[in-house]
Amino acid sequence: MSEWTFIALLLVTAFIFPAIPIVAGTLLGPRKPNEMKNSTYECGVETVGDTWVQFKVQYYIFALVFLVFDIELIFLYPWAVAYNQLPLFGIVAGVVFIITLAEALVYAWRKGALEWL
Amino acid sequence: MVTLEFYLIVAAILFSIGVYGVLARRNAVAILMSVELMLNAVNLNLVAFWRFLAPTELNGFVFAVFVFAVAAAEAAVGLALIISIYRNRQTVLAEQINMLKW
Amino acid sequence: MLTFSPVSVSFFIMALFTIGGGLGVVTTRNLVHAALFLVLSLFGIAGLYVLLEAPYLAVIQVLVYVGAISILITITVMVTRRLMGIEETYNRQWPIAAIISGLLGAGLIALVVAQFGALTPVADVPVDNIEQLGRAFVTHQGFLLPFEVASVLLLAAMIGSIVISRDV
């Protein structure tokens, strides 16, 4: 547990450190807002409404394939840790797992889901 | 020392929040987020039981790991469905998705 | 019972994150804010996992939820954005929903307090927990079948969602 105290303290410190100059900057720094300055930067043209740009599904698919590999990691890292003591059967079981997921990659590739258009 | 009941109470509260979200929100994405909360409440329960009742056995731990995998699969398919419905019907409000066929 | 210690203080902070984030998810009207609250809530749960001496699960919680699922959700919010006004986000049955979930929560808490009063851990977590897990995943006595089924589940989930989200 004590090892996580360190991490908690480090993260809190890391959060507070940059927060101080930002707060100081907003409080002490120059503050002369005007309409032009505070407008959104769009190369001089005024923004209309929200930024409602429609996004392509492509972004979703990349995140999706990533998610699948992320889950793979949950199962494979314990396997990798135990790897040195596993019999051949155990190693093959892990390899089968990887290959099943590689099929997912092959499918996405073949379907053209990995092309950036 | 934090005893088992505190973890279970947190999980119970989170679960009911999730139930409320599922029942009360209109947006399908928000409903999915609430489902995600419920799943996590259950998972917290599992891990707490594992830690307090059978820390030397792997069963509870493994169960939690598999819940992760299922939750991820659920989120992926659920969000894909929402995107698909949005493209076909231009809506993500749950009460407007009431036709079985279109 | 509860005494003042670093563990109990961090438990309360994390519980606050979890429940506060959860409340944020269901009450905020802005969906991107809801996704951010979801991240906060799930991060709180990761903290609770650390306190439960399951750092592996905590790290995975952060990796999978903060690193992947919340991004997926945010992208979905952006992709389905055009109709996502700031107007009302509750349906007509929200008072009933509030009552039902309140009752459910109260019932669950009563049950929990009655059944699992002040239990303390029966043993320590083995040090080579993760190694055992890795071995258990690939042996007959362990979880070989679920392990391989999980990979098929992920394959199916991925193929399914690619098919669903790509059809025009």
Added chain:
Amino acid sequence: MPEALAPILDIATFIRETLLSLFETLGASPELANGLVTFIGAFLIANFVLLILVVNIWMERKVMARLQDRIGPNRVGPWGLFQTVADLGKLLSKEIIIPSQADLIPFLLAPLLAVMSVIGIWAVIPFAETAIGTDVSIGVLYFMAVSSFGIMAILMAGWSSNNKYALLGAFRAVAMLVSYEVPIILTLMVPVLLTGSMRMNEIVMAQNIWFIFMVPLAGIIFYISQVAEVGRQPFDLLEAESEIVAGYHIEYSGFAFAIFYAAEWAHGFAICALFVTLFLGGWQGPFVDQIPTLGFIYFLGKTFLVYIIQIWMRATVPRLRIDQIMDFCWKLLIPVSLALVVLIALTEGIITTLAEQGILTAPFLANYFSTATAADMLPRTFVLLTINAFITIVTLFLLARRGRAERERFEAMRQSMAPIEAGTD
């Protein structure tokens, strides 16, 4: 080892013990003293990360300048060493402009999260055998988890600015970062496979032969993917000025911008430290088991060397297009790293099984997985290098065939276009 020299030989332990006894004589309980020392350690690491940034930025500008036949900063302080400090002073005195349509809380939270994700990485990096923030049992996964906050920060920044360019930049960035996380996950598994542990210090200690010499392919893929993860050149299209102005931090100014900038630079240095820890032997070096303090020197020396390579890459390689970046990741790095993991596992499984059955009998196969001495690791190095060479050759062969096909297709297209071109002239 002479007793009097102990503090110098192992300076980290010495400082820790001194502080502990100091706090206890001041009347603190052992837990409190421990907590205070932990806090001081965390504070020191956070400071180290931010202070070394000054050196990093200065070094980057100097090396870049030399590579481009310039002198670089040379006015503020000796050799322009205080240029960064002056820049910081300037940025501090500037206004933090908050766009009127921005979403205030995520807008200000995003840079903080970005810095947090970078400083958090350093918690598990061993500077020397006795000087590691905390040696958690899942160190390798921990830094992956912490860096995923960086992605969240980018999304928050892009969304809360309420700016089309920022959002577009953020989405591109996220798509790219998420993609390059996959090869990192896969190649990171290789050191874990070789060591049988996820503790950073154990991974370092296992490297009597540096892992880069055992699995060069994994090391190179890991490094390239990490460089992409930082978004440095040649993968810097997150802020491609000519296309999306500045990417996700377009609306940031003053110190809020400086913090994003700092996070990016610190991340660039952190990945060098990670690469050194995982593949270049970390603090390992001659005499380090007698004098642990030397570990600092080896570690920082190697890290700066790797950092210079990064600057060198920046100065030489042109920026890639986004489709090229994606193709490079999904169609080259990921298949290769998958093949690497699968082949390593299969080959080693078969070899050890054969040795157990007594079919393959060689004395060195008895402790094939041992990492105790460099000599013990030699047979494994040989096997792994063979696998690496095999995969490299196959990959190059496939790439060459692909390239030839592309060229032929292009030539054929030009042939068919030729009469039309001639006609229009």
